Amino acid sequence: MRTVLVIGIGLGGPEQVTLEAVAALNRVDVFFGVEKGTAADELVALRRAVCERHATTRPHRFVNAPDPARDRAPASYERAVADWTAARAEVYEAMLRSELADGGCGAFLAWGDPAFYDSILRVLAAVRSRGGLHLEVEVIPGVSSIQALAAAHKVSLTQVGRPLMVTTGRRLAAGGFPPGVDDVVVMLDGDTAFAAIDPEGLTIFWGAYLGSPEQILVAGDLAEVRDEIVARRREARDRRGWIMDTYLLRRPVDDA
């Protein structure tokens, strides 16, 4: 039997992890990394910094997880993700068997919290359902980017008694501001979908590199600040080579 921990590590550096996460980090024999692409170097370094700061009580090593090719322009997005999940489950099973001893403890560190648009739990569930490996999974929650966004702007994500929608840039671009809600948090938006929707009546709270010393915040009437956000986002991404950002779109409700 092998144990795999999925640990939410927050985003702002080593101090945003929970004490529970610190305890979990000190159970780990092998940290499996899943970073890739141009952001790799700095993000890998941030992840290592979390381990170096906190995983201090036992020997451990780092293994880079293989990353099967993914169809980036598929006819069906969901189908492409399903195919990719199946491919990853196969290579992860082989990796866990060869890199993690029976009885050992491995870990995947999730930026923010694994509950929002993170693929690792789905892949591990697929590994388990393949049936070839006895795997015990534990999840340690962390502070997500959307909570760091709310904290940085000192706002609640919800208005009194009203629903909040969490969605993706892809969805916002395809459908505009969704009907039936007044608050929408957008994640995974690489194409500034906020700049292309009807801004009428909307306020935006935007943040990048949340919780880190490089944090950038912009808030205001969407029509007034959207160009500034697009420009600052592009400039920051060009300079650092990567960006992580998220935002809340709010239609303020008159409480009275």
Added chain:
Amino acid sequence: MRTVLVIGIGLGGPEQVTLEAVAALNRVDVFFGVEKGTAADELVALRRAVCERHATTRPHRFVNAPDPARDRAPASYERAVADWTAARAEVYEAMLRSELADGGCGAFLAWGDPAFYDSILRVLAAVRSRGGLHLEVEVIPGVSSIQALAAAHKVSLTQVGRPLMVTTGRRLAAGGFPPGVDDVVVMLDGDTAFAAIDPEGLTIFWGAYLGSPEQILVAGDLAEVRDEIVARRREARDRRGWIMDTYLLRRPVDDA
């Protein structure tokens, strides 16, 4: 100038706070409590336990915030909340002026994370907009109940590329499972609204006292498990005198 920290402390006991929250707890001169009602004793004790465990480097004291009466059966829920916010802003301003020295640091501890349906940021904003007190507010995010729910059930709150709605028991009871989404997290449900909606095609992931030793989890087809959840919820609440619970309703999407 007075500083007020709003600190998310998670839910599962002293180990679910972040290192950032621990540092913040050690800046505090006065902890303001806002508990009330039948749950008071045990919840106050849990909050004190967090402070006793972590706020160890400076003297501090506890002050119970006054709680203006609230109309529990109002014609307009939003209006009643707005009136209550205004009344709390008035008494909180007086409390902060008399209990917190100029230059001092006060704190409100939020269960979970203050970004989801917590009133304290709204009340502090109302205090600031009254203009009578120079107040600097800082927010330290924490692990929310919905993340603890997802972690305990080892699931993501989101399905691939799909939106998630976060809403209240009141809304679910009034409108049923919302159109246009496949995943709905329900908070603030004191009346088991899940048991009264059409269960067709829905899975529920329910949890109470999340992250604590008394944690209770039930998951399954809504039609099959809803009666069990209602019964276990009632039994636990009767025994302990209070309950905190939340749940995810999911319409599983066929990825292939």
